[in-house]
Amino acid sequence: MKYAGSLLAIVSLAFAQQQAEYQQCGGINFSGSTECVSGTVCTKLNDYYSQCLPGAAAPAPTGSSLPRLGGVNTAGYDFSVATDGSFNGTGVTPPPAQFTHFANEGANLFRIPLMITTAWQLMTPQVGGQINETWFSSFYDPTVQAALASSPNTHVIIDLHNYARWNGAIIAQGGPTNDQFTSIWTQLAQKYGSNERVIFGIMNEPHDVPSVSTWVDSVQQVVNAVRAAGSTNFLLLPGSSWSSAQAFPTEAGPLLVKVTDPLGDNSKLIFDVHKYLDSDNSGTHPDCTTDNVQVFQDLVNFLQANGNRQAILSETGGGNTASCETLLANELAFVKNNFPTMVGFSVWAAGAFDTTYVLTQTPFVNGTDQALWTAAGKIPLPITAILRVIDTSGRSQAELALKVSVECNGVLGVEYVSMSDCSPRCMLQIEWRYSEHYGCQM
Numbered sequence: 001m002k003y004a005g006s007l008l009a010i011v012s013l014a015f016a017q018q019q020a021e022y023q024q025c026g027g028i029n030f031s032g033s034t035e036c037v038s039g040t041v042c043t044k045l046n047d048y049y050s051q052c053l054p055g056a057a058a059p060a061p062t063g064s065s066l067p068r069l070g071g072v073n074t075a076g077y078d079f080s081v082a083t084d085g086s087f088n089g090t091g092v093t094p095p096p097a098q099f100t101h102f103a104n105e106g107a108n109l110f111r112i113p114l115m116i117t118t119a120w121q122l123m124t125p126q127v128g129g130q131i132n133e134t135w136f137s138s139f140y141d142p143t144v145q146a147a148l149a150s151s152p153n154t155h156v157i158i159d160l161h162n163y164a165r166w167n168g169a170i171i172a173q174g175g176p177t178n179d180q181f182t183s184i185w186t187q188l189a190q191k192y193g194s195n196e197r198v199i200f201g202i203m204n205e206p207h208d209v210p211s212v213s214t215w216v217d218s219v220q221q222v223v224n225a226v227r228a229a230g231s232t233n234f235l236l237l238p239g240s241s242w243s244s245a246q247a248f249p250t251e252a253g254p255l256l257v258k259v260t261d262p263l264g265d266n267s268k269l270i271f272d273v274h275k276y277l278d279s280d281n282s283g284t285h286p287d288c289t290t291d292n293v294q295v296f297q298d299l300v301n302f303l304q305a306n307g308n309r310q311a312i313l314s315e316t317g318g319g320n321t322a323s324c325e326t327l328l329a330n331e332l333a334f335v336k337n338n339f340p341t342m343v344g345f346s347v348w349a350a351g352a353f354d355t356t357y358v359l360t361q362t363p364f365v366n367g368t369d370q371a372l373w374t375a376a377g378k379i380p381l382p383i384t385a386i387l388r389v390i391d392t393s394g395r396s397q398a399e400l401a402l403k404v405s406v407e408c409n410g411v412l413g414v415e416y417v418s419m420s421d422c423s424p425r426c427m428l429q430i431e432w433r434y435s436e437h438y439g440c441q442m
Contacts, residue, residue, distance in 0.1 A: 284358065
C-alpha cells in the first residue's frame, strides 16, 4: 500500500532461524504457543513481539513496558467537579464517535476524567462506599469500552479527577481516610484489572497539600490496594502542586521515587505530570509563551538519575493560536524524542467541550480538526515496524526482533528490541503499523 509522503527507515538487524530458542512466543494478534523450551525465557520486546531468548528459567517477570502513547483528554464527567474536590451536577458523557475519530488519526491514548477518573462522587456517592453500579454500567464503563474499541492499540487512563480532595477536605489530611481513598481503587481494580490497556491515574492534580510526604504515603496505599485486588495494570503516580512537571524534581519526585510496587519492581509505576504553556501555567489563556523544553529536560535528567524512571505528560495544551501551534509542537517533539523516559502525552481537551472553549480540541461538526491538534497534536507517534523473516530454502519461517529508527515527516522514533543470528538466504517482509496515519510511503 502507498500513502502520500516519504519514509526513511534505518534498520540494524541480524536474523535467527526459526527454532525453539528464538521463536516468537507472544504479542498482539499472536495465536501460537507462549511456551519456551528449557533454558529460554519468553521475553517481551514490544507490544507486538515476544521472543524465546536464552536465559535461566525464572518466574514470569511482572515488569512490562508501555508503547509510545499520544492522544487527548476526553472530558465531560469532570465538568461539575471544582478544584476543591466538591461536586454539584451530573457531568456530561463524551461523544463516543470522538474515540474513533482520533484513533483513525493515529491517537492511541484517551484520558477520561470524572469517569472512573470522573467525579469520585458520581462513582461512589458516599465516600468509601460501593460504586454506583447503575451509573457505572450506564455511563462510565460504556465510555471506557467505546474508547478501547476504537483501535486494538488504544490505551485508556481512568482519571480520578478530585484534586486529592472530597468536598474540600484533603485525603488523609483532614478529609477522607486512606482506607476510604483506596476503596474506590480496589473496586476499579476489580473491574478493570484484567485489561492491560487500562491505566489507573490515581489522582488528578493534587495541590496545596500541607504534607507532601503524607500525600505520598496515600499514593503508596493505593498501589498496595490495587495489587492486593489482583491487578497488574500500570499506575500513574501524581505529585503535588497541580502535578507540576516543573516542581516534580525538587518537590514530590524525591519522595515518589521511593514508592514501591508489590509486583517486585517499579516498571509499572509511571509518574504523572502536567504542564501548560500560557503565561501563568494555568491552562486558561489562548496564547502560549513557552515550549517548556527546559522544564522537561530537567525532568528527564531527574528521572534518568533516579533509576531510569518514566513519566507521562497526561495534561498539556493551549489555544488554537499561532503561538500555541508552534510552541506546543516544540514541546511534544521533545516528549516524543525522549521516549522511553517520557512515555507519551495527552492534550487537553476534547470530549464534551464545545468547539469554542479556550483550549478546545473537539472536532467541528463537519469532522475537521482544531488548528492546534492539526499543527501539534495530530500524528502523535512514530511508526512501529514488525519484520517477518522467511527462510527461502523452505526449511522454516522465523520471526525477527529488530532495532529500527523511523523518520516520517520529521518525527523520529526508535523501537528497542534485541538482535540475534540468522542463517543466510532470508527474505524480508516488513509490516508498518500506523503508516496510513502518518502520510508515509511503504
